[in-house]
Amino acid sequence: MRDFIKNIFATIVGLILFSVIGLGGLIFLVITAALRDTGVAQVEEESMLVLDLAVNIEDTEPASTTGEALQRALEDEDARTLPLRDVVNAIDAAAEDQNIVGLFVRGTPGTMETGYANLIEVRAALDRFRESGKPIIAHDRDWTEREYYLASTANELSIDPLGVMILNGLSAETTFLEGAFEKYGIGVQVVRVGEYKSAVEPFIRSNYSNENRQQLQAFLTDIWNEFADTVSQRRELTAQQVRTLASAKGLLQADEAVGYKVVDRTAYDDEIIARLKELTNVTEADESFRSVSLGRYIESTNPNRNGDIVANSDREIAVIYAEGAIVEGEGGVRQIGGDRFSKKLRDLRLDEDVKAVVLRVNSPGGSAIASEAIKREVELIRQEKPIVVSMGNVAASGGYWISMAANEIIAQPNTITGSIGVFGVFFNVQEIGNENGITWDVVKTSNFADFETASRPKTEEELALFQTFVDTVYQRFIREVSTWRELPVDTVRNIAQGRVWSGLDAEERGLVDRLGGLETAIQRAAELAELGEDWTVQEYPRVKSFEEQLLEDLFGVPEESALPEPLDEVWNDLQTTLEDLSSYNDSRGTYMRLPFSIEVE
Numbered sequence: 001m002r003d004f005i006k007n008i009f010a011t012i013v014g015l016i017l018f019s020v021i022g023l024g025g026l027i028f029l030v031i032t033a034a035l036r037d038t039g040v041a042q043v044e045e046e047s048m049l050v051l052d053l054a055v056n057i058e059d060t061e062p063a064s065t066t067g068e069a070l071q072r073a074l075e076d077e078d079a080r081t082l083p084l085r086d087v088v089n090a091i092d093a094a095a096e097d098q099n100i101v102g103l104f105v106r107g108t109p110g111t112m113e114t115g116y117a118n119l120i121e122v123r124a125a126l127d128r129f130r131e132s133g134k135p136i137i138a139h140d141r142d143w144t145e146r147e148y149y150l151a152s153t154a155n156e157l158s159i160d161p162l163g164v165m166i167l168n169g170l171s172a173e174t175t176f177l178e179g180a181f182e183k184y185g186i187g188v189q190v191v192r193v194g195e196y197k198s199a200v201e202p203f204i205r206s207n208y209s210n211e212n213r214q215q216l217q218a219f220l221t222d223i224w225n226e227f228a229d230t231v232s233q234r235r236e237l238t239a240q241q242v243r244t245l246a247s248a249k250g251l252l253q254a255d256e257a258v259g260y261k262v263v264d265r266t267a268y269d270d271e272i273i274a275r276l277k278e279l280t281n282v283t284e285a286d287e288s289f290r291s292v293s294l295g296r297y298i299e300s301t302n303p304n305r306n307g308d309i310v311a312n313s314d315r316e317i318a319v320i321y322a323e324g325a326i327v328e329g330e331g332g333v334r335q336i337g338g339d340r341f342s343k344k345l346r347d348l349r350l351d352e353d354v355k356a357v358v359l360r361v362n363s364p365g366g367s368a369i370a371s372e373a374i375k376r377e378v379e380l381i382r383q384e385k386p387i388v389v390s391m392g393n394v395a396a397s398g399g400y401w402i403s404m405a406a407n408e409i410i411a412q413p414n415t416i417t418g419s420i421g422v423f424g425v426f427f428n429v430q431e432i433g434n435e436n437g438i439t440w441d442v443v444k445t446s447n448f449a450d451f452e453t454a455s456r457p458k459t460e461e462e463l464a465l466f467q468t469f470v471d472t473v474y475q476r477f478i479r480e481v482s483t484w485r486e487l488p489v490d491t492v493r494n495i496a497q498g499r500v501w502s503g504l505d506a507e508e509r510g511l512v513d514r515l516g517g518l519e520t521a522i523q524r525a526a527e528l529a530e531l532g533e534d535w536t537v538q539e540y541p542r543v544k545s546f547e548e549q550l551l552e553d554l555f556g557v558p559e560e561s562a563l564p565e566p567l568d569e570v571w572n573d574l575q576t577t578l579e580d581l582s583s584y585n586d587s588r589g590t591y592m593r594l595p596f597s598i599e600v601e
Helices: 002-037 066-075 084-096 116-131 145-151 178-184 210-231 239-248 254-259 269-279 294-301 338-350 368-384 430-435 460-485 489-495 503-508 518-528 546-552 565-583
Strands: 047-052 056-058 081-083 100-106 136-140 156-159 164-167 187-193 250-253 291-293 316-323 325-327 335-337 354-363 365-367 387-396 408-411 416-418 422-428 500-502 536-540 590-593
Touching (some): 047 084, 047 294, 056 116, 081 294, 084 116, 084 294, 084 518, 100 269, 116 136, 116 145, 116 210, 136 145, 145 164, 156 254, 164 239, 164 254, 178 187, 210 239, 210 500, 210 503, 239 250, 250 254, 291 294, 316 338, 316 518, 325 368, 335 338, 338 354, 338 368, 354 518, 365 368, 408 503, 408 518, 416 503, 422 460, 460 489
Parallel strands (some): 047 100, 047 291, 136 156, 316 354, 316 536, 325 335, 325 365
Antiparallel strands (some): 187 422, 365 590, 422 590
């Protein structure tokens, strides 16, 4: 409610300002904000770098409205989402920065959203920072597992005396829509190939199939083992002790967390502030410790925010991000439009200054025809210059299809990949229409003339037609994987079947070449292109500057939420599930896609 009132108030004030000062005055405000936004933060001597775990770390910056950008600029707010490479590079730079004396990991009372594959790279950067000799201090009132994954590397790790440590293992939850579709008269028919191809299950079931449950259990076990192995490295715990605590306890009171050596001590916020003041040599009682947020530090070390970057470099490694569902056409925000993305890959292929390409994939897949268009461009790039795929949190099904033609594929141990399978899904509204007095009739010249209609279920002959097409695409998927990964066809058939694999399992089965993150992929691309040490990185799509965004769209629309907080998470999950349906736009109704909306907690 407070945010709603704030947005209403901001809108009213904006209208008043516009009417009073006119367009000229508004342009003055825009220019003022832009100038303020381009100022580079100054880092004071003896400062702590603050990593706020409320910040979401993603591959790229999210798209935002002009209004949101203007509000952040005027209020001098820190970014709520930071790009992964910026975060890693900033932490590495801070380790060598004489003005930075340590790093403070500040826990969040909310939910940490950063994916586990990205957390691996941030954790590695924190380990390097600690090895530089500078201390890491981590504190939270309550610790969750995702936060603890990063905080466990700290020299000093504390929890509030009344806090709790949530250490209860991982779970996966999917929203199933079968009951809702049946209740409201929405018909669903599917064709598929692959025993484990479970992307259609949310439409036609009310729970997991045995095959889907089996693959999810195996995947979660891999993630959980990696978690236990990692957090135990800097604690006086073994990985098995971590797993045992999760099974036996699940929730640790503060004193228990200290007793089991999960954390070092209990502390109040004021005691942590006193410790940070000591590290930054602040003696005045009415002052806090000197600090710089990670977002501000990124601005000070890399104000360009698009690469490493020497302008007009003729020895460039291009990093291009493929994030979201793969759809036909141009695609929208957080979607990979087959036409748009293929064109960008083509531009990189034809750019003589680009000596190698790193394709960063974070996609559950999607349209088969759009995936093929993108893969074709990957093939063409490979003919002219090295291309390396870096898999993020998920690169499965269609996400794997667009990856397999690269020179090398690099994934994290907990990347979701594989899911080599194909399906088709067809909705119809005959029942809900009939129940509300709506009927349809058709005149046609041949039996299949109206097979695209949603006014009735598909006939057996039509389903057979689509099944044949799906079978054909699946067999091609098998052959393509066999060719590009140099694996026997029978081997690919055994590891396909739509089954999801962790990056760790995928490496063992030859689906990926090695384990590592984005920086590993960039270094490998430089090696394949024989660039030595003389090269720069440029990231695509390019992040629009504040001024460009304002000129493109002067008026933004703020997001609103009128739901009470306890219902927000449930509503957001359902909304995400329903919004996913909009990405099912393949003109042939054929998809290579992961089971969607699996939330790992």
